[in-house]
Each structure stands twice: as C-alpha cells, then as structure tokens.
Amino acid sequence: MMIKIKNLNFIYNPNSPFETKALNNVNLEINEGDFIGLLGHTGSGKSTLIQHLNGLIKPTSGSIIVDGVDITEKGADLKSIRQKVGLVFQYPEYQLFEETVYKDIAFGPKNLGLDDSEIDSRVRRAMELVGLDFESLKDRSPFELSGGQKRRVAIAGVLAMEPKVLILDEPTAGLDPRGRDEILGEIKSLYNKGNITIILVSHSMEDVARLVNKIVVMHKGEVAMEGTPREIFRRAEELESMGLGIPQVTYFMRKYKESGNDVSSDVLTIDEAKEELLRYLRRNGND
Numbered sequence: 001m002m003i004k005i006k007n008l009n010f011i012y013n014p015n016s017p018f019e020t021k022a023l024n025n026v027n028l029e030i031n032e033g034d035f036i037g038l039l040g041h042t043g044s045g046k047s048t049l050i051q052h053l054n055g056l057i058k059p060t061s062g063s064i065i066v067d068g069v070d071i072t073e074k075g076a077d078l079k080s081i082r083q084k085v086g087l088v089f090q091y092p093e094y095q096l097f098e099e100t101v102y103k104d105i106a107f108g109p110k111n112l113g114l115d116d117s118e119i120d121s122r123v124r125r126a127m128e129l130v131g132l133d134f135e136s137l138k139d140r141s142p143f144e145l146s147g148g149q150k151r152r153v154a155i156a157g158v159l160a161m162e163p164k165v166l167i168l169d170e171p172t173a174g175l176d177p178r179g180r181d182e183i184l185g186e187i188k189s190l191y192n193k194g195n196i197t198i199i200l201v202s203h204s205m206e207d208v209a210r211l212v213n214k215i216v217v218m219h220k221g222e223v224a225m226e227g228t229p230r231e232i233f234r235r236a237e238e239l240e241s242m243g244l245g246i247p248q249v250t251y252f253m254r255k256y257k258e259s260g261n262d263v264s265s266d267v268l269t270i271d272e273a274k275e276e277l278l279r280y281l282r283r284n285g286n287d
Helices: 046-052 078-084 101-111 116-129 147-159 177-192 205-211 229-233 236-241 248-258 270-286
Strands: 003-012 020-030 035-039 061-066 085-088 165-169 197-201 214-219 222-227
Touching (some): 003 046, 020 046, 020 222, 046 165, 101 147, 116 177, 147 177, 205 248, 214 229, 222 236
Parallel strands (some): 035 214, 165 197
16 A cells, blocks of 8 residues: 655635645655654644545645545545544544443444454454553543553554554653653554554654654655655754754764764664664774
C-alpha cells in the first residue's frame, strides 16, 4: 500500500477575513513499511496534513491516492479508507466511552458488522499488540486505568480495525516519563512485528531519532525537508531557523568535537554516543 499526495492545498475559512493557507502545494509519497516522523513547529500544517490522509478533511485542491484510490474524488469510499488508515488523535483517551476495556476496543469492529468470533479475535490481537493483558483488563473500566494504559486502550481500538497505516498525533503528550517509555516501546514493537506503516507526529527530536527511518519536516504549510534521520539532523541550522532542533545528544557530541576531541558528531541516540565515546577513549588509551 502506498499513499501519494500530489499538489495538495488547503485553505481554512476561504473568502473571509480569516482566510489561512494551511497547506501549500504539498507533494509526498508514503511507502509500505515506512516509519515516518512528521515534524514541524505549531502551525506548520502537519496536523492538517494527517487529517487529509483518511478523508477527515477535503482538500481545497490537489489529490490524495490511498492504495490506488483517489480519496478526493466524489463518491470515494471513505469508510473503506478509514479502515485502512487509522488515525489516533492527541489525548485519545478522552474519546473512551464504553463501560469496559473490551467493549471500547470492540466498538470499531462491531460497527464493521463482523461476527462475535472475529470481533473477539481482533480485540485479543489488538490488546496483545499494545501490551495489555486480556484476561486481567478486559472487564475493567477504562477510566480506572493509568494514563499510559488508557492511551494504549485507545490505540488498541484503532488497531482492532486492522489498518494498514497507523497515524499517531503526539502519542506521548501529557504522559509521565514511565508512560512515555511504555507507549513508545509498544509503538516500536508494533512496527517491528511488521505489516504496518506508521506516521508519528512528534515534537521530540529524541523520540523521532531513535524510532523512525524517515523524517518529513513541515514549515509554513510546505514540505521543507525529507530524508533519513541522519540526513535531516545534519541540517541543524536550517531546523533551528524553523523553530526546531536536533537531539540533545547530537548537540553535546558537536560541542565535544568542537572542544578538540576527535569524535564523530554524527550520532542520534544515547547508545550511539556511548559507543563513539568508548571508541575514542580506547583509541586515546592505545596512543
């Protein structure tokens, strides 16, 4: 499955004093198996963009082709598209409403008209994918759970629809450090199990650096950069001019190198920095 965005434009409040161009001639391809980090300052257009990908917003002009279907055409089967492209908004736990975890996760599959056996199978699979124990949690009220667990129940509800693409808008927003680590670990595990494409909207350069294999940077409604994390984070000055940055550990390694230490500054994670520093110390010890 592939999503192809061609010459996409979107204007809020057209022909009014409040007219705002949120997307300006966006062209982008999302391939099967991609794990994309979508970055951009507030107002860059990233949230508007992701809402186009399953037909929640209709573009002012341009086209979006999902799995060979132009979803911007009149009569496009958006229900089918929304099964293929699952979107998890910020603070999705606020959308929980059923009396048990099981019923909440089963809501989507039930609306698809699936039989009870298939619904049960999907709920079990979805809970396993996000690291929730079926037997101990299925009859609990979702409102009794921790913040991280609520978030995972909400994500499981989307996964139970068995989408080919999962879009996560700031999935760790508002969580404590433990909840953040749990959610990010489950997202990485979900991707590693295969058969899904993930688009992660995030403000955290550290999270993006250690999770994704491709970054798209939005700025003023346009795609400003596109490439691997290493390619993007080499362009620190450009990112800073857009109100963004690079991972803190990358900043540290750059400063350490500028202080006269012969190390590579092209590192993205704590683990990479640790390996590079150990290599440097061993090399110095051998000298």
